[in-house]
Amino acid sequence: MARKFTGVTDALLTYYTIMWPVVSYSFWALRNGTGGGGFGEVWKKGSGANLNDNLFFNPTGTVMRYNRGWSTISGGWTFPAPSQDVWHHFLLSYNSSSTSPPEVWVDGVAQTVSTVTTPSGSANFTTDAYFIGNEFGVDDNWNGELEEFAIWRHQGTGQEANFLRTRRSAAFLRNGLMSLVPISGGTNAAAEKDLIFNKAVIVNGTGSFGTRGLRLVTPAPRRRLKVGFNVVRNPFFPNTSFQRTYRVVAY
Numbered sequence: 001m002a003r004k005f006t007g008v009t010d011a012l013l014t015y016y017t018i019m020w021p022v023v024s025y026s027f028w029a030l031r032n033g034t035g036g037g038g039f040g041e042v043w044k045k046g047s048g049a050n051l052n053d054n055l056f057f058n059p060t061g062t063v064m065r066y067n068r069g070w071s072t073i074s075g076g077w078t079f080p081a082p083s084q085d086v087w088h089h090f091l092l093s094y095n096s097s098s099t100s101p102p103e104v105w106v107d108g109v110a111q112t113v114s115t116v117t118t119p120s121g122s123a124n125f126t127t128d129a130y131f132i133g134n135e136f137g138v139d140d141n142w143n144g145e146l147e148e149f150a151i152w153r154h155q156g157t158g159q160e161a162n163f164l165r166t167r168r169s170a171a172f173l174r175n176g177l178m179s180l181v182p183i184s185g186g187t188n189a190a191a192e193k194d195l196i197f198n199k200a201v202i203v204n205g206t207g208s209f210g211t212r213g214l215r216l217v218t219p220a221p222r223r224r225l226k227v228g229f230n231v232v233r234n235p236f237f238p239n240t241s242f243q244r245t246y247r248v249v250a251y
Contacts, residue, residue: 072121
């Protein structure tokens with residue numbers, strides 16, 4: 001399920017704080033407008049003077065801009081923003097061991113990345129948490145919907161981008177997967193995005209996989225659930241138990 005961000009004050013705090021020298025980010029996004037403050041943020045690590053890593057929509061030039069904190073001059077890069085009011089998948093991969101720009105794929109297609117500022121010094125690493133859609137108390141909110149924000153500690157590839165754009169969950173790509181946020185629920189819950197998940201629960205409850213199958217526990221016993229089962233061959237881990245996916249939807 002996706003979450004609708006209002007473009008004003010809505011934000012999610014992930015509590016994930018680790019920053020990796022090589023990192024990849026994946027998410028689905030539907031943009032309805034510019035966003036709060038004229039800069040609709042997808043994610044942000046840190047805030048104010050401690051801002052260390054973020055991606056946002058910049059209406060000037062209709063681009064997405066990625067910033068990465070360095071000790072002397074922070075790096076900044078842009079790539080074309082895809083069409084508004086349509087769902088798109090993004091995979092962004094950055095290696096802080098060099099001053100080279102990040103690699104970006106939108107809907108599986110490699111993007112031309114332009115350098116705004118070339119970083120200098122050494123890459124910063126902070127322990128601030130990641131915010132999604134904005135940060136609390138700041139009007140830089142994403143205007144639209146976001147779904148399934150994932151972080152890996154490895155260099156992403158075009159093969160992975162093509163795999164993810166087919167609506168397979170990032171949970172399939174277990175190698176180096178450090179954080180996976182479904183981004184669902186809350187008062188701004190939006191219409192379901194038809195992703196294929198191989199995790200137990202995407203509603204507000206708990207779940208587990210066992211030898212006898214899928215076990216679900218929800219906080220509201222009277223809440224009805226629709227559970228869909230799909231068998232999907234995982235090309236990255238073809239011999240693992242992750243070949244079977246479970247889709248759980250509250251209705």
